[in-house]
Amino acid sequence: MAPYEALYGRLCRSPTHWDEVGERKIIDPTTIPWVEEAYERVKVIRQRLQTAQSRQKSYADHRRKDLEFEIGDKVFLRITPLKGKIRAGKGKKLQPRYIGPFNVLQRIGNVAYRLELPASLSRIHDIFHVSLLKKYHPDSAHILPPEDVELDESLTFEERPIQILDRKVKDLRNKQISLIKMEPSYTAS
Incomplete structure (x- = not known):
């Protein structure tokens, strides 16, 4: 049955x-x-x-953990669902999963929070679901210098090489592939 x-x-x-x-x-x-x-x-x-x-x-x-934040708490924001809007310049594997910390300004409903975002993220809506947030525990090692990436109006950028670091030719069965390792630079297109 x-x-x-x-x-x-x-x-x-x-x-x-x-x-x-x-x-x-x-x-x-x-x-x-x-x-x-x-x-x-x-x-x-x-x-x-x-x-x-x-x-x-x-x-x-x-x-399962029921997360709740108070007004004034600092939280990290998961950027995986944000696709390419703010994730510029790094490959998918090396991209950090969270950015921040940001201050919680307001609780909206049971599971949404308004965050205080910097001016560089002004195009992103400032209300996020609790599943996208992670509590920040203050530590001086967490502070990383932000990379300055210039985005144009369509939120795109162009990668330009600065210096060739290494060259290599990879041999496959019936062809050869030239590999070049470069140090990138980011400018608005």
């Missing part, structure tokens, strides 16, 4: 199959002995499914 039927004791009510709601009654269970046995098996299946669900829920609840 389907897991839904085993758990709830009735067929799933869907457009393809409509089942009567309510208790099923057997007129004379002694005439059909395997029916009672089937009901007992269904009870065992239900109990085991409930045990498995509660175990999985306890695992999920143990890992």
Whole structure:
């Protein structure tokens, strides 16, 4: 039988199959002995499914953290979903996952916060979901000098090489690929 039927004791009510709601009654269970046995098996299946669900829920609840921030707290902002708007110049692997820290200005609803963003991020909406934020614990090693990247009106930039650092030719089966390592410079296009 389907897991839904085993758990709830009735067929799933869907457009393809409509089942009567309510208790099923057997007129004379002694005439059909395997029916009672089937009901007992269904009870065992239900109990085991409930045990498995509660175990999985306890695992999920143990890992879940409900984050709350106060006004004035400092938080990091995850930049993974922001795509290429502020992530300029680095490859995907080397790109930091969080930027900041930023001050929390206001709590909006249960799960949204307004952040105090610098002028360089003025084109980005300043309200973020709590899942994009990470609490900042003050440490002098966290402060990194920001890279100055000039963006034009369409939020694009151009990479120009400054110096060739290394050259190498990679041999494949039937072709050769020239590899050049350069020190990049970023300017607005």
